Amino acid sequence: MIDSDTIIKQLEDKVKGxxxxxxxxNVGKVEVNHDGVITASGLSKAVMGERVVVSDSVSGVVLDLTEDSASIILLDESSSIKEGDTVRTTGELLGIVVADDILGRVVNPLGIPLDGKPGIKKGTLMPLEKIAAGVVDRMDVDTPLKTGIKAIDAMIPIGRGQRELIIGDRGLGKTAIAVDTIINQKNVAKGQKKVLSIYVAIGQKQSTIAQIIGKLKEEGVLENTVIVAASSSDPAALQYLAPYAGTAIAEYFLKKGEDVLIVYDDLTKQAWAYRQISLVLGRPAGREAYPGDIFYVHSRLLERAVKLNKENGGGSITALPIIETQAGDISAYIPTNVISITDGQIFVESELFNSGVRPAINVGFSVSRVGSAAQTGAMKSVAGKMKLELAQYRELAAFAQFGSELDPETSRQLERGKRSTELFKQNQYRPLAEEYEILSIIAVTRGHLDDIPVEDISRFESELHEYAGGKKHQKIIERLASGEKLKEEDLKLADEIIKEFKKGFTK
Amino acid sequence: MNRQTLKQLVLASYTDSELDARKINKISDLLSKKELKLYIRALKNSEKQNTILLEVPSRNLIDEGSLQDLFPDKRISVSVDPELLVGMRFQDNDDIFEFSLKNTLDKITEHIKEQYD
Known part of the structure; x- marks a missing residue:
């Protein structure tokens, strides 16, 4: 039997604090409800971006303020909201509660769990909108972020803190590149910090999101990943806010000095959602009916990708935004905007995809403006000329279609090009560790594949990796994995392994 | 009709801080249907700004005279809400101030719930 003093003590403890x-x-009244966007009178003390509650049940955010009204986007089902309903301010800017245990979870942009597990109630409230870190807090991008995709790591390298756009038509493997990059983060290179991943799904089908979650789970990377999902059935407001919510989660880990990779899949759909909201709000429509501030919507988001200096924890946010083009048109409004904001782009092309080159990366149109500074010495020493050689091959291949007479040097370049192209083909969900990527590149650039039939290249490569992975060759593999610039003797050692393997390789 | 004109019409509708029915009728006769809607809304807002809505658990608990001293330029409209238990809730334009026992108890409940979670 508990005595009365204990009961009182327990109650006192509960109300402590x-x-x-x-x-x-501050209250107002709903005047108009336009499909998820309401106009409310009153609310004289509301501020931009403040969270409000309509009819004590539905949350919203203030997006426009005029002298006597406020426009609010609703974050929930809005059909029950009618004229005259009460709107109350909360005094809070819209934010998401983040704690360490958000890793491995699937949440919506408001932090509400979508995976059936309990919600995250105790944690830090991270604002969705935040001014990006200033120049004083930043440092140069100097650490590589490995995608595990040979073509990218060798020719379009990405650094931690970089913003690299993945652009191309639908169904060409943009998401595959991003998902492979997330999967590859389970391989932590020696002496480097692990990378946490955030995948923001915007306006996608629920089935597609479920498929991606399933794959990440299967590959064992979901525990280091957060999925922020605003599917195509969610209100436009949630689709618009999803990338900001993902970034807010990334900033929580950034504060702790962690390296974070964030994928926005895709920003085209976010732009559509914002266009829809803006048109309903009655804002003037500009090019392609997008509002005038669509550039700022994307630039303020991507500017939050950062590599902080040591004094500020040294963490980083690497952003991989995805943009979907129509018929390969990268000169449309949103693609050109995002190309100009980011530090480079990976362009996937339908022609390459249809001719069996997967990932269908067009090396000529793809570029990484800051990533080469972050590329390891080892990769730099073998992949330096690859991009140029491949571009030359494409040119030559186009010309070679017109004539049969070719000089020996051109023929050699064409043959080498065919093998390089074949080597850069890579199966989905099979990211490679850097040492094996380097070994493959050595094999092709130093002519070891010149006498291997093109159709055997893929088998040659996988068997070579298996062969080199044995204990006997541990030293050279470790050397390649160290990231240090390779000396001539290292390359010779690699040559020897490849030659030795070739003796036993049956064509 | 711009905002400035609307404000002037609203100001012109008052005589000694009270709405003047004669003036209002005269103004409304001159307005189109659309303008009339705006005028009614503006009048409502103006009335809201000039009125304090006071809710108390019982009329016996307040002294209306001293309250009028606190808000000399505003009209006070009192209503009874026994759920407040003790204290009062009043609305000045679009601001609501709640000093009631019900609010305190609600906050304690909320706090305990958070502790449990």
């Missing part, structure tokens, strides 16, 4: 404040609220 409780501070009484008179409740003050």
């Amino acid at each position: 409780f501070h009484y404040d008179a409740k003050t609220q």
Whole structure:
């Protein structure tokens, strides 16, 4: 039997930390409800971006303020909201509660769990909108972020803190590149920090999101990943806010000095959602009916990708935004905007995809403006000329179609090009560790594949990796994995392994 | 009709801080249907700004005279809400101030719930 003193003590403990404040609220009334966007009178003290509650049940965010009204986007089902309903301010900017245990979870942009597990209630409230870190807090991109995709790591390298756009038509493997990159983060290179991943799904089908979650789970990387999902059936407001929510989660880990990779899949759909909201709000429509501030919507988001200096924890946010083009048109409004904001782009092309080159990366149109500074010495020493050689091959191949007479040097370049192209083909969900990527590149650039039939290249490569992975060759593999610039003797050692393997390789 | 004109019409609708029915009728006769809608809304807002809505658990608990001293330029409209238990809730334009026992108890409940979670 508990005595009365204990009961009182327990009650006292429960109310410890409780501070009484008179409740003050700023209220208004719904005047118009336009498919998820309401106009409310009153709310004289509301501020831009403030969270409000309509009819004590539906949350919204203030997006426009005029002298006597406020426009609010609703974050929930809005059909029950009618004229005259009460709108109350909360005094909070829209944010998401983040704690360490958000890793491995699937949440919506408001932090509400979508995976059936309990919600994250105790944690830090991270604002969705935040001004990006200033120049004083930043440092140069100097650490590589490995995608595990040979073509990217060798020719379009990405650094931690970089913003690299993945652009191309639908169904060409943009998401595959991003998902492979997330999967590859389970391989932590020696002496480097692990990378946490955030995948933001915007306006996608629920089935596609479920498929990606399933794959990440299967590959064992979901525990280091957060999925922020605003599917095509969610209100436009949630689709618009999803990338900001993902970034807010990334900033929580950034504060702790972690390296974070964030994938926005895709920003085209976010732009569509914002266009829809803006048109309903009655904002003037500009090019392609997008509002005038669509550039700022993307630039303020991507500017939050950062590599902080040591004094600020040294963490980083690497952003991989995805943009979907129509018929390969990269000169449309949103693609050109995002190309100009980011530090480079990976362009996937339908012609390459249809001719069996997968990932269908067009090396000529793809570029990484800051990543080469982050590329390891080892990769730099073998992949330096690859991009140029491949571009030359494409040119030559186009010309070679017109004539049969070719000089020996051109023929050699064409044959080498065919093998390089074949080597850069890579199966989905099979990211490679850097040492094996380097070994493959050595094999092709130093002519070891010149006498191997093109159709055997893929088998040659996988068997070579298996052969080199044995204990006997551990030293050279470790050397390649060290990231240090390779000396001539290292390359010779690699040559020897490849030659030795070739003796036993049956064509 | 711009905002400035609307404000002037609203100001012109008052005589000694009270709405003047004669003036309002005269103004409304001159307005189109669309303008009339805006005028009614503006009048409502103006009335809202000039009125304090006071809710108390019982009329016996307040002294209306001293309250009028606190808000000399505003009209006070009192209503009864026994759920407040003790204290009062009042609305000045679009601000609500709640000093009631019900609010305190609600906050304690909320706090305990958070502790449990």
